[in-house]
Amino acid sequence: MAMEMRLPVVRKRLGEGLGRETKKHLVVPGDTITTDTGFMRGHGTYMGEEKLIASVAGSVERVNKLICVKALKTRYNGEVGDIVVGRITERRRSAEDELAMRGFLQEGDLISAEVQAVFSDGAVSLHTRSLKYGKLGQGVLVQVSPSLVKRQKTHFHDLPCGASVILGNNGFIWIYPTPEHKEEEAGGFIANLEPVSLADREVISRLRNCIVALVAQRVMLYDTSILYCYEASLPHQIKDILKPEVMEEIVVETRQRLLEQEG
Amino acid sequence: MAGLELLSDQGYRVDGRRARELRKIQARMGVFAQADGSAYIEQGNTKALAVVYGPHEIRGSRSRALPDRALVNCQYSSATFSTGERKRRPHGDRKSCEMGLQLRQAFEAAVLTQLHPRSQIDIYVQVLQADGGIYAACVNVATLAVLDAGIPMRDFVCASSAGFVDGTALADLSHVEEAAGGPQLALALLPASGQIALLEMDARLHGDHLEQVLEAAAQAARDVHAVLDRVVRQHVREASVLLGD
Numbered sequence: 457m458a459m460e461m462r463l464p465v466v467r468k469r470l471g472e473g474l475g476r477e478t479k480k481h482l483v484v485p486g487d488t489i490t491t492d493t494g495f496m497r498g499h500g501t502y503m504g505e506e507k508l509i510a511s512v513a514g515s516v517e518r519v520n521k522l523i524c525v526k527a528l529k530t531r532y533n534g535e536v537g538d539i540v541v542g543r544i545t546e547r548r549r550s551a552e553d554e555l556a557m558r559g560f561l562q563e564g565d566l567i568s569a570e571v572q573a574v575f576s577d578g579a580v581s582l583h584t585r586s587l588k589y590g591k592l593g594q595g596v597l598v599q600v601s602p603s604l605v606k607r608q609k610t611h612f613h614d615l616p617c618g619a620s621v622i623l624g625n626n627g628f629i630w631i632y633p634t635p636e637h638k639e640e641e642a643g644g645f646i647a648n649l650e651p652v653s654l655a656d657r658e659v660i661s662r663l664r665n666c667i668v669a670l671v672a673q674r675v676m677l678y679d680t681s682i683l684y685c686y687e688a689s690l691p692h693q694i695k696d697i698l699k700p701e702v703m704e705e706i707v708v709e710t711r712q713r714l715l716e717q718e719g
Numbered sequence: 720m721a722g723l724e725l726l727s728d729q730g731y732r733v734d735g736r737r738a739r740e741l742r743k744i745q746a747r748m749g750v751f752a753q754a755d756g757s758a759y760i761e762q763g764n765t766k767a768l769a770v771v772y773g774p775h776e777i778r779g780s781r782s783r784a785l786p787d788r789a790l791v792n793c794q795y796s797s798a799t800f801s802t803g804e805r806k807r808r809p810h811g812d813r814k815s816c817e818m819g820l821q822l823r824q825a826f827e828a829a830v831l832t833q834l835h836p837r838s839q840i841d842i843y844v845q846v847l848q849a850d851g852g853i854y855a856a857c858v859n860v861a862t863l864a865v866l867d868a869g870i871p872m873r874d875f876v877c878a879s880s881a882g883f884v885d886g887t888a889l890a891d892l893s894h895v896e897e898a899a900g901g902p903q904l905a906l907a908l909l910p911a912s913g914q915i916a917l918l919e920m921d922a923r924l925h926g927d928h929l930e931q932v933l934e935a936a937a938q939a940a941r942d943v944h945a946v947l948d949r950v951v952r953q954h955v956r957e958a959s960v961l962l963g964d
Contacts, residue, residue, distance in 0.1 A: 478959040484951045485866065486874035486911035500871065502831060509911075511831055511871035513955050527869035528958045531755065531774060577836045674961040 480515040483525055489516055490523065498524025499533075532602040532626040534580035538571045539611040541592070541624035542582075566592040568622055568630065588612060592622075593648045595632030596664045600671045602627035606678040613679040617686050618659045623677060629667060631660050662689060665697035666706070673707040680717070685710040725884045725896055733895050734763075741879070741891045741939055742852075744946045746860070748867040748954045756868025760860040763893060764850035767857055769864035773840035788832035790839045793822035795857060801849040818844075818854065821917055825858050825878070825907040828916040831871040840870060851894040852880045854905045854919070859943060866951055875947060876916055878907040879939035881932050883924060888935035906936035910944040913937075 483489060489501060489508045497503055500512040501523060510516075512527035534540070544565050547553070561567065568589050569582035584590050602625060611623045614634050622630040633656040635648065652660075666685040667677065675681055688709040689697050696702050723733065730737055742763030751757040756771035777784045784790070795818035797808050808815065826842065842865065844857045858878035865872060882889045882896055882903040889896065892903055904920035924932065 478956060480959055482952060482955045482959060484875070484948060484955070485872045486909075502871070502873070504873075504912075509873075511873065512869055513866045513951050514869075515955070515959055528955060529749075529756070529867065530869040578838070674958060676962065 478515075482513075482515055483510040484513045485509075485511050489525070494521065495523045496521050498522050500525030500527055526603075528603065529601050530603055533578070534571045534574050535625075536571055536574060538625035539568065539622065540571060540580075540582065540626045541566065541568050541597070541622055541628035541630050542626065543567075561591060566597065566630070568592060568624070592630055592632065594652055595630055596660055598629040598631070598664055598667050600627045600629060600667070600677065604671060604674065604677050605629075606676045608678055615663070615679065615683055615686070617663070617683070618656060619663055621663065621679070621682065623679075629677070631663050631667075633660065658694065662686060662694045662697070665689070665694060669697055669703040669706055670710070672703060675707060675711065681710060681714060684713045688713070723895070723899070725899055725901070726887060726889070730887075732889065734893060738887050739890045739935055739938065741942050742893070744859075744943065746863055746947065746950045748863050748950065754864075754868075756864045756866070756870070758860050758863035758867055760856055760863065762852055762856050762859070762891070764848055765846070765852055765856045766848040767844060767846045767853075767860045769842065769844045769857070769860040771840065771842050771861070771864040771868040771870065773868070774835040774838040774870065777837065777839045784837045784839075787836050789830070789835040789837075791823050791827050791830060791832065791842065792839055793819045793826065793842045793844070793861070795819045795822060795844050795846075797846045797849065797853075801846050818857065821854060821905075821919060822857060822861060825876050825916040826861065826865070828914070829862075829872045829874060829876045829909055830865065831873060834871055840865075849894065851892045851897045855879045855891070855907075855943075858907050859947060863947060863951065867954075874909040874911045875944055876907055877910055877940040877944040877947060878905065878917075879936050879943055880905050881936035881939065883928055883932050888928070888932045890935045890939035902932070904932060904936060906933070906940055908937060908940040908944075910941050 487510045489510055491507050493506065495508060497508055500510060500514060501508050502511050508523060510525045512525050514525050514527040517524050517526050544561060544563050544567065547563060567584065569584045570589060571580050572583040573581045605623050605625055605627060614620045620632055620634045633652050663686055666689050667682060670677060670681060670685055685706060688706045692702055697706065726732055744762050746758060746760040748758045750759045751770060754770045754772060757769065759768050774789050777790065795815050796810065799805050799807050822842065822844065842861050844861055846853055855878040858876055862876045879890060880892045880903055882892045882901050884901055897903055902922035902924040906915065907917040908915055
């Protein structure tokens with residue numbers, strides 16, 4: 457049985473190799489953002505004696521008259537139209553609920569849904585009123601920080617490498633084998649329990665490790681970045697992707713390709 | 720220890736510092752990936768770790784939920800190897816509870832709890848090595864952890880201890896100075912506004928000297944703020960560079 461051991465090394469500061477300075481206005485709590493009272497205050501700020509003061513540590517974002525501070529790491533704040541992936545932990549126990557839903561969804565099930573409404577105290581109301589939402593069957597779940605999931609038009613992607621991925625806005629990412637044919641009648645509540653082939657499972661494992669590598673280096677997650685990272689990781693074995701040097705190498709290559717694609 | 724000079728004639732303390740000088744502070748944010756926020760601090764030989772979870776739904780009894788703001792729950796724990804003699808400290812003993820309450824008082828003053836009604840914010844602090852200024856180190860590391868978690872706060876909460884020896888106020892006491900038995904006070908401050916979040920002293924101090932000692936503690940807290948401010952800005956800058964423009 458082969459064993460690998462590592463000695464502790466001084467942690468390298470992330471971003472050293474990037475060598476570029478940020479142009480953003482960075483603030484910490486207590487900093488005055490502006491004394492101009494014409495601005496509306498957004499998240500991450502509060503009003504204190506004629507000044508707008510930051511309440512989180514992050515970068516200032518200004519959209520016309522609205523100023524907000526985007527923190528580095530935040531808990532997920534629901535917004536209408538977001539896609540979320542989550543696990544059912546508790547359910548209401550009422551008579552009609554028992555009759556209607558028990559057959560389909562139980563406690564412990566993983567589902568994908570869309571945010572319908574947000575209450576004033578921050579709670580969100582979800583709906584699965586479309587065939588693309590519903591119970592999730594076989595696949596792998598990766599939990600990342602919500603701030604790393606890029607907002608896009610669609611969060612359901614069928615990647616060309618042979619698997620599909622759902623990028624939940626709440627930071628829950630679901631990787632699953634691409635279904636061969638869309639189940640129109642079932643509408644997403646019947647779990648597909650057929651065995652998944654080894655090739656598909658390898659693709660899914662590789663994708664999962666790539667996502668973990670991207671998150672460790674704080675790269676925004678979207679279909680292109682995940683795909684480039686997957687392609688950059690192909691020369692390595694799946695389990696090697698989690699090694700720090702390999703992780704760094706793959707992500708550097710991914711960043712380069714993303715920059716080339718933008719410019 | 721009889722005969723130990725806490726303040727020499729030339730104005731040097733036991734560890735070579737001047738009266739108002741702070742110990743060296745080193746801090747790091749984001750040390751645990753699993754927690755919402757985490758931080759580690761070393762003030763001289765005092766080392767402390769803080770972990771923050773939240774805001775999340777109230778665990779346990781829903782009746783404790785406050786309808787208009789978040790509940791701040793602080794827990795303090797001290798490692799068995801943190802003091803000179805290894806001592807097992809049961810959870811829930813008096814000192815831990817009191818520290819927890821004092822931390823809660825400091826953070827309820829600073830965290831904008833109205834933004835998260837009916838939820839709970841958990842702050843867990845553990846002292847790994849105790850060399851005086853425990854409360855101050857706990858407050859400082861917890862501030863960094865709360866900032867790391869992205870929980871909105873009015874301002875930093877910076878704390879320092881202060882004592883009084885031979886007519887001079889000393890800032891940032893070490894264990895030797897605390898054990899000598901003189902008066903000592905702990906102060907937690909919101910630096911930008913100068914508001915005091917917590918002031919604690921359980922010793923006898925003549926009223927004439929109070930202002931001097933208080934001023935020493937406040938200045939020390941502001942000095943701590945300068946260091947923590949630098950640490951947070953560096954952390955934000957690094958992460959910002961990584962995420963790209």
